[in-house]
Amino acid sequence: xxxxxxxxxxxxxxxxxxxxxxxxxxxxxxxxxxxxxxxxxxxxxxxxxxxxxxxxxxxxxxxxxxxxxxxxxxxxxxxxxxxxxxxxxxxxxxxxxxxxxxxxxxxxxxxxxxxxxxxxxxxxxxxxxxxxxxxxxxxxxxxxxxxxxxxxxxxxxxxxxxxxxxxxxxxxxxxxxxxxxxxxxxxxxxxxxxxxxxxxxxxxxxxxxxxxxxxxxxxxxxxxxxxxxxxxxxxxxxxxxxxxxxxxxxxxxxxxxxxxxxxxxxxxxxxxxxxxxxxxxxxxxxxxxxxxxxxxxxxxxxxxxxxxxxxxxxxxxxxxxxxxxxxxxxxxxxxxxxxxxxxxx
Amino acid sequence: xxxxxxxxxxxxxxxxxxxxxxxxxxxxxxxxxxxxxxxxxxxxxxxxxxxxxxxxxxxxxxxxxxxxxxxxxxxxxxxxxxxxxxxxxxxxxxxxxxxxxxxxxxxxxxxxxxxxxxxxxxxxxxxxxxxxxxxxxxxxxxxxxxxxxxxxxxxxxxxxxxxxxxxxxxxxxxxxxxxxxxxxxxxxxxxxxxxxxxxxxxxxxxxxxxxxxxxxxxxxxxxxxxxxxxxxxxxxxxxxxxxxxxxxxxxxxxxxxxxxxxxxxxxxxxxxxxxxxxxxxxxxxxxxxxxxxxxxxxxxxxxxxxxxxxxxxxxxxxxxxxxxxxxxxxxxxxxxxxxxxxxxx
Numbered sequence: 001x002x003x004x005x006x007x008x009x010x011x012x013x014x015x016x017x018x019x020x021x022x023x024x025x026x027x028x029x030x031x032x033x034x035x036x037x038x039x040x041x042x043x044x045x046x047x048x049x050x051x052x053x054x055x056x057x058x059x060x061x062x063x064x065x066x067x068x069x070x071x072x073x074x075x076x077x078x079x080x081x082x083x084x085x086x087x088x089x090x091x092x093x094x095x096x097x098x099x100x101x102x103x104x105x106x107x108x109x110x111x112x113x114x115x116x117x118x119x120x121x122x123x124x125x126x127x128x129x130x131x132x133x134x135x136x137x138x139x140x141x142x143x144x145x146x147x148x149x150x151x152x153x154x155x156x157x158x159x160x161x162x163x164x165x166x167x168x169x170x171x172x173x174x175x176x177x178x179x180x181x182x183x184x185x186x187x188x189x190x191x192x193x194x195x196x197x198x199x200x201x202x203x204x205x206x207x208x209x210x211x212x213x214x215x216x217x218x219x220x221x222x223x224x225x226x227x228x229x230x231x232x233x234x235x236x237x238x239x240x241x242x243x244x245x246x247x248x249x250x251x252x253x254x255x256x257x258x259x260x261x262x263x264x265x266x267x268x269x270x271x272x273x274x275x276x277x278x279x280x281x282x283x284x285x286x287x288x289x290x291x292x293x294x295x296x297x298x299x300x301x302x303x304x305x306x307x308x309x310x311x312x313x314x315x316x317x318x319x320x321x322x323x324x325x326x327x328x329x330x331x332x333x334x335x336x337x338x339x340x341x342x343x344x345x
Numbered sequence: 346x347x348x349x350x351x352x353x354x355x356x357x358x359x360x361x362x363x364x365x366x367x368x369x370x371x372x373x374x375x376x377x378x379x380x381x382x383x384x385x386x387x388x389x390x391x392x393x394x395x396x397x398x399x400x401x402x403x404x405x406x407x408x409x410x411x412x413x414x415x416x417x418x419x420x421x422x423x424x425x426x427x428x429x430x431x432x433x434x435x436x437x438x439x440x441x442x443x444x445x446x447x448x449x450x451x452x453x454x455x456x457x458x459x460x461x462x463x464x465x466x467x468x469x470x471x472x473x474x475x476x477x478x479x480x481x482x483x484x485x486x487x488x489x490x491x492x493x494x495x496x497x498x499x500x501x502x503x504x505x506x507x508x509x510x511x512x513x514x515x516x517x518x519x520x521x522x523x524x525x526x527x528x529x530x531x532x533x534x535x536x537x538x539x540x541x542x543x544x545x546x547x548x549x550x551x552x553x554x555x556x557x558x559x560x561x562x563x564x565x566x567x568x569x570x571x572x573x574x575x576x577x578x579x580x581x582x583x584x585x586x587x588x589x590x591x592x593x594x595x596x597x598x599x600x601x602x603x604x605x606x607x608x609x610x611x612x613x614x615x616x617x618x619x620x621x622x623x624x625x626x627x628x629x630x631x632x633x634x635x636x637x638x639x640x641x642x643x644x645x646x647x648x649x650x651x652x653x654x655x656x657x658x659x660x661x662x663x664x665x666x667x668x669x670x671x672x673x674x675x676x677x678x679x680x681x682x683x684x685x686x687x688x689x690x
Contacts, residue, residue: 164589
């Protein structure tokens with residue numbers, strides 16, 4: 001099935017309003033979810049609607065919970081997301097960082113009590129749209145520890161992504177990558193499709209490399225490897241930056257009750273470019289960098305050199321024009337939730 | 346040959362003093378070089394002495410050049426390294442960031458006109474020793490562009506390392522990794538030893554994977570791949586964070602005369618932990634994280650899970666005790682320079 005993105009925005013917003021979410025927050029959640037679909041990150045898109053609605057009904061998401069600031073300085077803040085929707089906590093947290101960066105060159109914010117944050121790139125992207133440099137990392141304490149430490153064979157880390165965005169004369173350069181080889185979701189898709197995994201993705205429960213998705217799911221469960229293959233100690237190192245900023249600096253640990261275990265830990269930063277050079281100089285130098293990178297001849301099997309975010313924004317433009325494709329089953333589940341809430345899809 | 350590290354510190358300092366370096370700067374350079382040897386990063390250690398001395402003699406390094414601040418806010422500074430030794434510019438730049446972080450929660454500094462910065466981890470390590478979180482990235486504009494962009498087959502990026510350090514109850518956690526698969530230096534060693542390269546390190550000049558070091562050196566020259574193998578777009582993305590902060594934000598471009606082309610671009614950050622949680626809480630949570638990571642059973646072929654920096658500090662302790670090993674040829678070249686300068690080794 002194919003949907004106009006404006007329709008998806010509207011229906012998503014209405015569904016969340018119908019389960020008690022105030023207007024602006026419902027709009028934020030709809031924006032973050034639908035932008036994921038537009039960029040081809042369907043696993044972080046509207047497929048999450050049923051999950052989020054169930055979490056609201058269970059009380060795990062508190063859709064009218066205010067964001068509060070637990071501690072702040074002119075440059076820093078500890079933001080309490082109050083278990084609102086993850087995207088609401090993330091966007092509001094980045095708004096605090098942006099405000100501080102505009103007033104005092106840099107804003108650096110940790111977000112506690114934050115539900116599933118969704119597409120991490122959405123937060124630095126917001127900073128880039130305000131002509132700032134944006135950075136974000138996201139850890140998961142308690143849940144989703146599918147990734148082993150380098151040299152280990154038991155899950156101790158989440159996929160721990162790092163995101164980064166800067167303004168250009170066009171769309172931002174947008175980096176949003178995990179520090180593991182692959183996400184658990186991709187392995188699930190390969191398993192369900194009866195496919196072998198590429199080498200170097202997972203170890204079985206005994207710590208031996210495997211290409212069989214069943215060796216990952218067990219039981220007993222295997223692990224996903226950190227990014228980097230034989231240089232996986234580098235992916236592990238990047239993952240630890242995320243873990244320290246996203247978990248340790250939030251004063252979170254590794255023994256949790258059920259509530260804490262569902263949390264994402266966010267560390268967000270916004271940096272004022274003009275503390276260093278003018279916006280014009282920056283954008284002109286970015287142009288120069290992009291031209292230089294793209295001037296490289298292509299490798300065997302490639303037909304262009306792209307800049308991070310370029311393919312995502314290209315797909316976004318196409319999907320805004322041609323519509324967003326969706327699996328029938330995904331839409332069936334969204335429709336079911338909508339009907340339950342008396343929203344006419 | 347084996348040398349006591351205190352002797353190496355002394356002789357290094359004397360050599361640089363003998364070629365016109367003031368006392369404290371000579372000490373900084375000696376510290377950064379010898380600490381590299383102690384940690385096993387011999388390619389960034391005293392082997393650099395002859396190169397640095399020749400650069401002083403040629404006027405490329407200006408050993409009594411003062412560091413100046415071109416622009417600053419309470420949280421940021423553009424530091425002009427004045428083409429002093431790279432380690433002097435790096436340490437002095439981080440000292441500015443540390444001062445700002447202590448006074449105003451965060452300090453963020455770019456360092457321009459900076460020679461070869463050496464071991465990047467030395468700079469965030471300084472922040473960690475002051476109980477702060479330290480971060481550093483290092484780009485090279487003009488020179489050393491051995492790494493291709495994802496999908497490309499021509500060198501457009503340096504190995505672009507990222508370093509990060511935090512205080513613990515013992516040695517800092519110290520991350521210092523490049524965003525490419527490997528450094529050019531390691532390929533040189535394999536070539537000189539007549540060895541095949543592992544798969545996934547380089548492409549030949551036609552953009553095809555090769556395991557022959559000669560295909561990398563050409564001519565025509567091949568390229569080193571970004572970190573990540575089939576997920577090399579992730580290493581490329583991390584490299585671009587370094588490129589944007591280390592080159593673009595310094596208002597540097599890609600067409601250089603000889604002077605500019607030798608430069609490293611540094612972006613340094615120090616963050617006050619107590620803006621978020623107390624030092625005691627932080628160190629206790631770090632302990633908890635380390636215990637949790639190390640509690641993972643080991644994978645096939647490993648006998649322990651280590652934390653970034655752990656092996657380096659372990660080697661440092663051993664080399665402080667047992668001495669620093671050095672190739673005869675390396676020492677011969679250092680001795681030659683020392684004799685020339687009238688320093689008695």
